[in-house]
Amino acid sequence: MASLKLEHIYKVYPNGHKAVTDFNMEIKDGEFIVFVGPSGCGKSTTLRMIAGLEDISSGELYIGDTIVNDMQPKDRDIAMVFQNYALYPHMTVYENMAFGLTLRKVPRTEIHEKVMWAADALGLKDYLDRKPKAMSGGQRQRVSLGRAILRNPKVMLLDEPLSNLDAKLRSQMRSVIGKLHQQLKTTFIYVTHDQVEAMTLGTRVVVMKLGKVQQIDTPQNLYDHPINKFVAGFIGTPQMNFFNVTLKEGAKDVDVAWVDVEEQPHLKLKKDQVLKAEKKFLQGTKTVVLGFRCEAISVEEEDLAKGDNIVDVVISHFEELGNETLIYGDLKHIEGLGEESKTPVIIKASSKKGFKPGDRIKARIDVSKIHLFDSETEMTIIPPVPEYSVLPVDIIDGKMELFGTEKKPNDIPVDFVKDGTISLPLSAIKVGEGKLEAKIDLIEVHGDKYLAQVTANKHKLFCFVDSKAKVGDKIKFAVDYSQATFRDHDEKIIGYPLSERDDLKATFVNLKTAFEVTKNQEFMDLQTKRIGEVNEKYASLEEEFNKEKDAAIAEAQKKQDANASKVEEEKAKLDEANAKIKEEIALAKKDHSEKVKEAKAKHKEIHKAEMEKIDAQYKKMWLDEKEDYRKSMLTNKDPESRRSRRMSYQIFKESFPQMKQNDIERKTNALDFDKETELGALDSKFSQKMHVLKEELAQNKQAFEETNFPLKGVEKEYAKKVKELEQRKKDDLLKAELIFFFKIDEHYELLPDAITTKIIQGLGNKVFTKVFRIAMPHDGFVEAEDGIPFQVVQEVNYGDVKMYKCSGEQYGEKIYVYILKEREIERGETIKLKPLIEKSEIYESDLNIRLY
């Protein structure tokens, strides 16, 4: 059992196709995760990367706390169930299940126990001697499940395990898998394109599309709060109803106008529902997609009686499901079938209620259950955690009217705006700092974060607060205007935020190159020091190890000497025991061959009897027909019927041999199958017995060696350990020798081992030919002697946040970086800045893959 972590996982094929893009997820121990999406969305590829069957192009995969990117599948301690079962056809069910453990050299008795346990859990006990081809699809998949669970893996991977089964078996197997998960409490990862499986099985579901994760959430949250139109449409049957509408915020409520069917009455939403929506969507100008599920629209009397939010629907047809009826209709009356409607609607009703196709009926939409999406980005406009707070702002005569009137910070890039807006991301509101005050109106919990809606100077905005905050509390906050976007009253952007990070260009070089160019002795000294440290560490380890080894050998020697007198006696005992087992083996062999002979003779007998039966049957048929024909020819005088009788006789004669042959073949095949099954069962029983006996032989011998010649064993053991230790030392020395740098123009920046590993992991030996983009945050630089020279251009004032804008040159191009103000620096002064690589984000420039 283990947790999993996927960090910036990419799968890029040699032709540049990105099958999986930037997959990030943490999976807790014991979770049941389902990857779902249409075909080609990268879900299977992701699973196969976790299994180790597919290389990871970039990013890290952790199982537990270990990075497993370069680990063989067998070393990852995972088990997998395949869509086409992937059972070994030449092995019996027992052997299929035991194969993995046999390869891992688990003792026979333990294997037997585990196979029996798994067979019992999955109801396979009666089939253990069968070969897969003699089983049904459902049984095969159970074997495949059994094979996976009996190894007790850390993670179970299931790749569309039910898609080859029919509907009834599928629902049965679904509950089998669900129960298994509850019993085993192992982490399950399950891939499917069937959203019913996803919703019923998963504790969390990952919806994917075109290699990108759309939403990761619990099934209920996916259903209730889809993050975008794709998820909304993909999850839930029948599909969600979608309509184009516009929203206009009024004094009391929000008016919803239909775009494609103007004649329909408008809906009214409560203002609370769109609190998190950006104001631009609420001005009646932008088209928004309205979505609601079939159960959120009703034709029942008691709902219609409420009187509000009622629309007209023209019925086109019905789907009766027994306990309920789906009414298919349209908000618009459409003649004929040619035109594709933009306004179809599906309504769930308790019955047909006497409606007929073509009827115009009234239906009520439950507006508390609607979803709203941006028609351009398809993202929801009322997200659970809004990205921005959008507030009205005026800037006139160097004064900014926002949280009260204040002097406009110098470097806000807008000098004048009237009736404009400012968009502040959540990270721009720094709670606990500064002097501004706000009152908490509402707190929502999202994962481990607390989202608060606060009022400051009559404006409502969102920010994160700590867990102790309560509704009604007053908080202090500061605003980082460098992250703000300003718009004028026409929604045109007039002030862009300062980018969060500044880019540096770099290439990857090794120590030798760095030293050749810079002749910086420190680099070489560093390597010497690292190697020295490793040597020192191993010197003390070896000393300890040798002490332990000497002691163990001395003890073994003592034991051996003490036993020396009894060796002869023990040997005799061993020989006696082994002779007995050998006898048993010979007996078993003889017994087996007799049984096989017997079975073969029996089947030959059966075959002969059956063939005789068929022969007799056909002979009788032949004679009967002949006799019948002769008689009818004698008695029948009607030429027409004589002719037809003659014809039918002719046909009988012609087809007779073929008929007989077919019957013989059919029977022979069936008998052969029985024979093979019986012989196979005999064989597998025999080989199991042989294994047990042979193992006993080996164990006896081993026990004899161990008690009488312990020295040999101990020496062997320590020789192995010495080798291991040497190998470890060699590896560590190699690691100590390898030192890499980022060459940023003329500057060489030493790379921490962790980052080097990640970059090399992502790109392999291509690292030296690539150009990297290092995105540095504003607090990612420190001043240092050996830093990159920058010239301070100006002080930048964003109110509560003050920075310096510095210019430098890289590869002949002028670049600017912004650094947080920590001390007073004169304009024009040159400072040397060293980038803190750990704080950066590192991208590969060609394909824009994030490596760190």
Next chain:
Amino acid sequence: MAEKKKLVSKRFAEKSQRALVYFVLTLISLIWVFPFFYLIFQSFGKYASGGIFPASGEWTFQNYVNLFTLPETPFLKWWINTFVIAFFTALLQTILVLMTSYALSRLRFNGRQALMKLILILGMFPGFLGMLVIYYILELLGINTSIFSLILVYTASSAMSYYVAKGFFDTIPKALDEAVMIDGGTKNTVFWRVILPLSKPIIIYTILVSFTGPWGDFMFGKYITQTAGMLPDGYTVAVGLQGLTSNSDYYGTFCAGAVLVSIPITALFFWLQRYYVEGIAGGAVKG
């Protein structure tokens, strides 16, 4: 009435068509087996006769006896030489062919497609084109005087006949390989413990093909023994028997030898015929 006429004529047409087909097939098979019967009958004749059958009163077993008794026809030695060569060639070749096919079917490496095409093109040149060079190489290795160097010559090109086995391996689902990898195996485990047990027909097919090749080969055998100036003891059956044809006194003995040579192969084919067909057909599913 018209209907009846139609029916009769249709049946007549069918029957006559079938008769024609059988006639042609019988003719072809007669032509096919004729040399074989000719060989058998001649092997029992005292002298070479002009017709198929030996002249009356000339029936004899002496030809067979001669094969094993005359000092200039050490047939048993030839037979053993050939068998050893064919046996080891078959063994090595089967292993090599199956391994190559597996690699080409399952492993993805740079130049795989190009290699497959190259092998296909190389295979179109007849093997004897390289005879001179092969002899030179054998001489360099110092084994040009041994008939058993033929094992090396025959085995060397074996990987080139990978297509049939590769086609068969392609039909075995890849998920099996993956299941083994996850179960804790390596590529070796996959090959020896899963793929091979499933490939009985193709293994037998490969053994048969690689046995019959050296068994009947004349050209390389003649070349090696001739240039190395070997005694009749070092011949293979093909070389030895060919030597007999130059003297018409030995004509019957030659025929007797030919009959004996064909027996093991015939027996092998009868025994393994089922697998042979399965092997070819199995490969044919996916080229």
